Amino acid sequence: MAGSVNKVILIGNLGADPEVRRTQDGRPVVNLRIATSESWRDRNTNERRERTEWHRVVIFSEGLCRIAEQYLKKGSKVYLEGQLQTREWEDQSGQKRYSTEVVLQGFNSTLTMLDGRSGGGGGDFADSGSGGSDFGRSSPMDRGGGSGGNAPSRPARNDFDDEIPF
Amino acid sequence: MAGSVNKVILIGNLGADPEVRRTQDGRPVVNLRIATSESWRDRNTNERRERTEWHRVVIFSEGLCRIAEQYLKKGSKVYLEGQLQTREWEDQSGQKRYSTEVVLQGFNSTLTMLDGRSGGGGGDFADSGSGGSDFGRSSPMDRGGGSGGNAPSRPARNDFDDEIPF
Amino acid sequence: MAGSVNKVILIGNLGADPEVRRTQDGRPVVNLRIATSESWRDRNTNERRERTEWHRVVIFSEGLCRIAEQYLKKGSKVYLEGQLQTREWEDQSGQKRYSTEVVLQGFNSTLTMLDGRSGGGGGDFADSGSGGSDFGRSSPMDRGGGSGGNAPSRPARNDFDDEIPF
Amino acid sequence: MAGSVNKVILIGNLGADPEVRRTQDGRPVVNLRIATSESWRDRNTNERRERTEWHRVVIFSEGLCRIAEQYLKKGSKVYLEGQLQTREWEDQSGQKRYSTEVVLQGFNSTLTMLDGRSGGGGGDFADSGSGGSDFGRSSPMDRGGGSGGNAPSRPARNDFDDEIPF
DNA sequence: TTTT
DNA sequence: TTTT
Numbered sequence: 001m002a003g004s005v006n007k008v009i010l011i012g013n014l015g016a017d018p019e020v021r022r023t024q025d026g027r028p029v030v031n032l033r034i035a036t037s038e039s040w041r042d043r044n045t046n047e048r049r050e051r052t053e054w055h056r057v058v059i060f061s062e063g064l065c066r067i068a069e070q071y072l073k074k075g076s077k078v079y080l081e082g083q084l085q086t087r088e089w090e091d092q093s094g095q096k097r098y099s100t101e102v103v104l105q106g107f108n109s110t111l112t113m114l115d116g117r118s119g120g121g122g123g124d125f126a127d128s129g130s131g132g133s134d135f136g137r138s139s140p141m142d143r144g145g146g147s148g149g150n151a152p153s154r155p156a157r158n159d160f161d162d163e164i165p166f
Numbered sequence: 167m168a169g170s171v172n173k174v175i176l177i178g179n180l181g182a183d184p185e186v187r188r189t190q191d192g193r194p195v196v197n198l199r200i201a202t203s204e205s206w207r208d209r210n211t212n213e214r215r216e217r218t219e220w221h222r223v224v225i226f227s228e229g230l231c232r233i234a235e236q237y238l239k240k241g242s243k244v245y246l247e248g249q250l251q252t253r254e255w256e257d258q259s260g261q262k263r264y265s266t267e268v269v270l271q272g273f274n275s276t277l278t279m280l281d282g283r284s285g286g287g288g289g290d291f292a293d294s295g296s297g298g299s300d301f302g303r304s305s306p307m308d309r310g311g312g313s314g315g316n317a318p319s320r321p322a323r324n325d326f327d328d329e330i331p332f
Numbered sequence: 333m334a335g336s337v338n339k340v341i342l343i344g345n346l347g348a349d350p351e352v353r354r355t356q357d358g359r360p361v362v363n364l365r366i367a368t369s370e371s372w373r374d375r376n377t378n379e380r381r382e383r384t385e386w387h388r389v390v391i392f393s394e395g396l397c398r399i400a401e402q403y404l405k406k407g408s409k410v411y412l413e414g415q416l417q418t419r420e421w422e423d424q425s426g427q428k429r430y431s432t433e434v435v436l437q438g439f440n441s442t443l444t445m446l447d448g449r450s451g452g453g454g455g456d457f458a459d460s461g462s463g464g465s466d467f468g469r470s471s472p473m474d475r476g477g478g479s480g481g482n483a484p485s486r487p488a489r490n491d492f493d494d495e496i497p498f
Numbered sequence: 499m500a501g502s503v504n505k506v507i508l509i510g511n512l513g514a515d516p517e518v519r520r521t522q523d524g525r526p527v528v529n530l531r532i533a534t535s536e537s538w539r540d541r542n543t544n545e546r547r548e549r550t551e552w553h554r555v556v557i558f559s560e561g562l563c564r565i566a567e568q569y570l571k572k573g574s575k576v577y578l579e580g581q582l583q584t585r586e587w588e589d590q591s592g593q594k595r596y597s598t599e600v601v602l603q604g605f606n607s608t609l610t611m612l613d614g615r616s617g618g619g620g621g622d623f624a625d626s627g628s629g630g631s632d633f634g635r636s637s638p639m640d641r642g643g644g645s646g647g648n649a650p651s652r653p654a655r656n657d658f659d660d661e662i663p664f
Numbered sequence: 665t666t667t668t
Numbered sequence: 669t670t671t672t
Contacts, residue, residue: 002672003243003280003612004178005577006202006219008250009341011171011411011446036172053172053251077169077446079343079411079503081606084174084250085219086266100252100266108579108606114169114343114409114446114501169446171411175507177577177612181669201670220669241670243612245337245509245577247440274413274440280335280509280575280612334668335575335612337509338534338551340582344502368504385504385583409501416506416582417551418598432584432598446501513665533666552665573666 006083008102010055011114012036014076018068028065032057034078034102057082060105067111077114080104172249174268176221177280178202180242184234194231198223200244200268223248226271237279247276338415340434342387343446344368346408350400360397364389366410366434389414392437399443409446412436504581506600508553509612510534512574516566526563530555532576532600555580558603565609575612578602 015033022028034057039050057080059065072078082104091097104111181199188194200223205216223246225231238244248270257263270277347365354360366389371382389412391397404410414436423429436443513531520526532555537548555578557563570576580602589595602609 003577003610004202004204004671005175005245005608005610006178006204006221007175009171009173009175011169011444036170038170038172053249055172055250079171079501083219084221084266084268097263099264102250108608110503110606112343112501112503116500168448169411169444171442171444177610179670181671199669203671205672216672218670243671245335274442276337276440278335278337278509335509336534336536336667337507337577338536338553339507341503341505341507342582344504368502370502370504385581387504387582411503415551416553416598416600429595430597432582434582511666513667531665535667537668548668550666575667 007108008082008084009080010034010036010057010082010102011077011079012055014072014074014078015054017074018072020065020069027060028062028069030059030065030068032059032068032072032078034080056099056101058101058103059109059111060103061109064104064109064111067113071113079110079112079114081108081110083109173274174248174250175246176200176202176223176248176268177243177245178221180238180240180244181220183240184238186231186235193226194228194235196225196231196234198225198234198238198244200246222265222267224267224269225275225277226269227275230270230275230277233277233279243280245276245278245280246270247274249275339440340414340416341412342366342368342389342414342434343409343411344387346404346406346410347386349406350404352397352401359392360394360401362391362397362400364391364400364404364410366412388431388433390433390435391441391443392435393441396436396441396443399445403445411442411444411446413440413442415441505606506580506582507578508532508534508555508580508600509575509577510553512570512572512576513552515572516570518563518567525558526560526567528557528563528566530557530566530570530576532578554597554599556599556601557607557609558601559607562602562607562609565611569611577608577610577612579606579608581607 012034015035019031020028021031034055035052036055037050037052039048041047042049059068080102082102084100085103086098086100089097089099103109178200181201185197186194187197200221201218202221203216203218205214207213208215225234246268248268250266251269252264252266255263255265269275344366347367351363352360353363366387367384368387369382369384371380373379374381391400412434414434416432417435418430418432421429421431435441510532513533517529518526519529532553533550534553535548535550537546539545540547557566578600580600582598583601584596584598587595587597601607
């Protein structure tokens, strides 16, 4: 369908350490459980109330899997963008069941750590996809030259800085 | 949890006319089925492939219910913002089941028609919430004076146009 | 124009304490300077590079102004949703100049603190708009009954939990 | 800065045909002028009011440039995701000026046509980046195998359909 | 300068 | 079940 958008944006905390699996051909898949929560004051009772929502997140993007494995753990706060997908599966009794997940895969998926607990390298993953193996994060300066590795020097955006804006 | 975000953005088409119900105390609830779809060319076979995803959307916001009822029908294209919620329910055999829905309720929910097929009044719903009954759409100039109906004239943003920006 | 969307989502840090002003009729206006930053490894030189972008944020929503005043300071990390607006103004020599700002005003604007440095009450502002004076944050359970203060008890979403999903 | 997000989402109409230029080394750059508009009823006068906002959009992503060139024209309605960038330039009198633009470049940028007036091939651009030259749109099934052209057959997401969800 |  |  022309002109479709399917986007989920979450900021929340991991309810457990990331769960890492591998496909038969060796690619990683990471599952996360993320909690988002809202609180408000009830208009009638004036009590404070809170509601927590749990989300199933599945990461197929290799670069983002790497981030998840290396930096995230139970309690980590993350920002992510993915898309909604509902999967059909069969329970033990052979009945059809459905599971809706937030899938991070391909372009337009993002995963960013929002707290500093990684200990590790910093928490800025802008080049996590270096080596060209992942679209989830590429150089912000990349303009799609795409020659893939041995690209000639490419002038940055500032090329245009000497022009009067259109 | 401080600092949570739970947001879904969809652009898609209604697979059926909106389904309108009422709560016991008379408030409207509208259910939508929305299809989003992606297509791409398979890298190996070079065939064109397509994947359609179906979303359950539930509208509690009164103003947005009104829009849905009045303007949307099977095939309509919409833009919406809501949040993910997973509901527990019991099937006939008493087993627990889960249904994940995109809920439009309260602030930060939006519903906008993107095609002109409404026949109706236009498709611009910016004041659909007028009368103050809905937060999903209020005046874009509203700055929260909130005196609710008989507000004194409020100067627009241009108040500040005579100042040098900070 | 039917079907327009104008939305900005930022996660970044304040470059300075919030700047609070008042309009002639006493409403607050808060200006923020927010930095977002990306880093990546240059494909040619293999050096780490970083680019910081500075954003002008203007808050008209009263509830969100209150949050900014009470909890934010230089260095705070925030999540916000607003919209782009370009303002015309005149410099000292009478020339027209333009300033593009991210405006938080009315429905569909949000401001959430992402770090705990507030010392203060927590950083969850879901009811900051309580008293009904702000649309930026209302009860997540609000369905627009809108009777504004003395609302009768309203059943929560769970009304529908006993139904089989549509 | 770890954990930054800089995202703009617009749905609006082109005020003029796309303006196409080329960099010195031959890469395309497309400029768009996009109008977004809100309308609402004034609470005091009860008059209908409208405010239009004009946005400067600059596309560096090659695949998205191609889409803009081929399918968009004055009046076209588009959905886009990009990021805010403010550029410094000098006017004729040598004074510093600033221009804030919505930049579509690299990962996490999107451009989708929302009306059917293209006449052309359809308006679904999911594979516009095929050939691997653009990150703006890649296969939704892409999981970053990234072998770039002669990839072996890669099992789709359904690999996991035979598993009970985690 | 778009659109409704 | 939509749309292109």
